[in-house]
Amino acid sequence: xxxxxxxxxxxxxxxxxxxxxxxxxxxxxxxxxxxxxxxxxxxxxxxxxxxxxxxxxxxxxxxxxxxxxxxxxxxxxxxxxxxxxxxxxxxxxxxxxxxxxxxxxxxxxxxxxxxxxxxxxxxxxxxxxxxxxxxxxxxxxxxxxxxxxxxxxxxxxxxxxxxxxxxxxxxxxxxxxxxxxxxxxxxxxxxxxxxxxxxxxxxxxxxxxxxxxxxxxxxxxxxxxxxxxxxxxxxxxxxxxxxxxxxxxxxxxxxxxxxxxxxxxxxxxxxxxxxxxxxxxxxxxxxxxxxxxxxxxxxxxxxxxxxxxxxxxxxxxxxxxxxxxxxxxxxxxxxxxxxxxxxxxxxxxxxxxxxxxxxxxxxxxxxxxxxxxxxxxxxxxxxxxxxxxxxxxxxxxxxxxxxxxxxxxxxxxxxxxxxxxxxxxxxxxxxxxxxxxxxxxxxxxxxxxxxxxxxxxxxxxxxxxxxxxxxxxxxxxxxxxxxxxxxxxxxxxxxxxxxxxxxxx
Amino acid sequence: xxxxxxxxxxxxxxxxxxxxxxxxxxxxxxxxxxxxxxxxxxxxxxxxxxxxxxxxxxxxxxxx
Numbered sequence: 001x002x003x004x005x006x007x008x009x010x011x012x013x014x015x016x017x018x019x020x021x022x023x024x025x026x027x028x029x030x031x032x033x034x035x036x037x038x039x040x041x042x043x044x045x046x047x048x049x050x051x052x053x054x055x056x057x058x059x060x061x062x063x064x065x066x067x068x069x070x071x072x073x074x075x076x077x078x079x080x081x082x083x084x085x086x087x088x089x090x091x092x093x094x095x096x097x098x099x100x101x102x103x104x105x106x107x108x109x110x111x112x113x114x115x116x117x118x119x120x121x122x123x124x125x126x127x128x129x130x131x132x133x134x135x136x137x138x139x140x141x142x143x144x145x146x147x148x149x150x151x152x153x154x155x156x157x158x159x160x161x162x163x164x165x166x167x168x169x170x171x172x173x174x175x176x177x178x179x180x181x182x183x184x185x186x187x188x189x190x191x192x193x194x195x196x197x198x199x200x201x202x203x204x205x206x207x208x209x210x211x212x213x214x215x216x217x218x219x220x221x222x223x224x225x226x227x228x229x230x231x232x233x234x235x236x237x238x239x240x241x242x243x244x245x246x247x248x249x250x251x252x253x254x255x256x257x258x259x260x261x262x263x264x265x266x267x268x269x270x271x272x273x274x275x276x277x278x279x280x281x282x283x284x285x286x287x288x289x290x291x292x293x294x295x296x297x298x299x300x301x302x303x304x305x306x307x308x309x310x311x312x313x314x315x316x317x318x319x320x321x322x323x324x325x326x327x328x329x330x331x332x333x334x335x336x337x338x339x340x341x342x343x344x345x346x347x348x349x350x351x352x353x354x355x356x357x358x359x360x361x362x363x364x365x366x367x368x369x370x371x372x373x374x375x376x377x378x379x380x381x382x383x384x385x386x387x388x389x390x391x392x393x394x395x396x397x398x399x400x401x402x403x404x405x406x407x408x409x410x411x412x413x414x415x416x417x418x419x420x421x422x423x424x425x426x427x428x429x430x431x432x433x434x435x436x437x438x439x440x441x442x443x444x445x446x447x448x449x450x451x452x453x454x455x456x457x458x459x460x461x462x463x464x465x466x467x468x469x470x471x472x473x474x475x476x477x478x479x480x481x482x483x484x485x486x487x488x489x490x491x492x493x494x495x496x497x498x499x500x501x502x503x504x505x
Numbered sequence: 506x507x508x509x510x511x512x513x514x515x516x517x518x519x520x521x522x523x524x525x526x527x528x529x530x531x532x533x534x535x536x537x538x539x540x541x542x543x544x545x546x547x548x549x550x551x552x553x554x555x556x557x558x559x560x561x562x563x564x565x566x567x568x569x
Contacts, residue, residue, distance in 0.1 A: 095568065096566060098565070100568075150564060222569040374541070378541050390556040391552065397560065398551075408552075411544060
């Protein structure tokens with residue numbers, strides 16, 4: 001049985017410190033995040049430690065295949081950098097040399113869009129707050145993309161809760177089929193190529209930011225030899241019941257429709273996988289080559305070779321997965337995949353595939369790579385530019401600029417799925433329907449007593465000698481329905497812990 | 506191609522209606538062109554002024 005799909009995004013942002021004599025992306029990221037915490041009064045009172053991230057449960061080196069192959073490098077955790085938990089249940093921190101924001105756990109794809117938009121607003125507010133702290137002439141700017149165009153990439157990771165009972169090999173099969181081909185609607189578009197020996201067409205444009213950086217079919221790494229399917233086995237939940245599929249292959253999206261589809265369709269494919277409801281296995285003969293081929297085929301018509309010798313196009317594979325997902329929801333219902341939101345995902349998925357089949361340019365208001373291509377083509381024609389002109393590359397980067405006054409995506413007429421007021425509220429309010437509600441409320445109400453928090457626990461110091469850890473191993477508990485009244489009735493953290501103890505939570 | 510047609514669900518009933526309500530293609534085309542022109546005017550205004558330096562200096566460290 002498919003488990004309810006708890007979902008989330010972790011986005012690493014590109015960062016530039018303009019006007020700085022010796023820019024350092026690590027200190028710029030720290031400054032950016034601290035500026036936000038101070039401006040929004042989420043920084044600790046003087047003399048108090050900040051609510052830190054609790055690393056005791058982090059095991060990014062665990063491999064879903066059991067025993068990692070020799071030579072695999074487990075990612076290291078940096079614990080000394082800024083690492084904040086926000087009142088909306090999100091985590092905002094410095095990862096390597098980038099600011100990163102992980103959304104709180106969400107119960108459906110629409111909620112992910114709300115919190116992803118809230119994250120963009122948090123980044124914009126952070127840039128404003130940082131400008132107040134910097135000397136005149138300096139500015140920190142944040143970009144929501146995945147590559148600098150010079151061979152360096154940073155990720156937008158997705159997370160899907162799946163049942164532990166599913167054989168990992170089955171997840172690999174169906175996830176690969178989806179990840180190789182879903183780019184056609186969730187690619188963010190990119191000028192140029194960052195792999196050697198791969199040709200682009202004359203325009204030098206490809207569908208995905210990330211395809212150039214994917215080198216393996218399956219693996220544990222995230223910073224080198226990046227795989228299509230990442231095997232990190234760190235559920236941040238009851239490990240006997242759950243896996244968390246950690247997806248590193250995707251692009252960060254400016255388009256809300258693209259984010260909605262990226263997460264919504266993948267949640268559906270995972271549910272199909274759990275219930276073994278995919279009619280046939282789409283095994284590509286050479287998945288990594290196929291992924292890159294799809295990224296470079298703006299016609300969407302090139303055949304991709306399957307292991308059985310037949311071929312299928314990316315569009316053909318997506319039609320097939322859509323049909324399987326429709327049949328699944330019709331027979332088994334949509335409870336595990338976000339209820340009525342799953343029906344919206346199916347309808348949008350179908351409409352977008354239809355548009356891509358007729359003429360991708362129909363989707364210039366929905367799909368990032370099409371929206372960006374329209375701007376690039378229009379701009380190039382207007383100014384009679386050569387394909388190599390630096391202004392086209394500048395336009396590509398600036399599409400992802402998160403400053404409202406500079407963002408080209410914000411001007412591209414993209415359709416929105418959530419209104420700005422709802423996303424603004426989500427900057428500080430947790431989602432009501434996952435355990436993020438409990439984390440967020442604890443931070444809103446009792447930040448002074450919270451020593452540390454992470455995805456599946458919160459540690460309190462209520463002055464009783466020993467610290468108290470509250471475990472949240474079940475991502476679908478701790479919702480407003482479970483603990484909303486409790487928070488209303490508790491005047492202090494001690495009250496809350498007493499009630500939780502009595503309830504056996 | 507034929508196989509895919511079979512897999513595809515019939516279009517939702519409201520789709521045809523929206524096609525009927527839409528203005529003629531030529532009118533739509535000139536609308537879209539005007540919108541793009543406005544958009545390109547805006548891009549001319551906000552695009553980084555020294556594109557070459559901007560692109561050159563946009564260097565990130567690898568992440569994740």
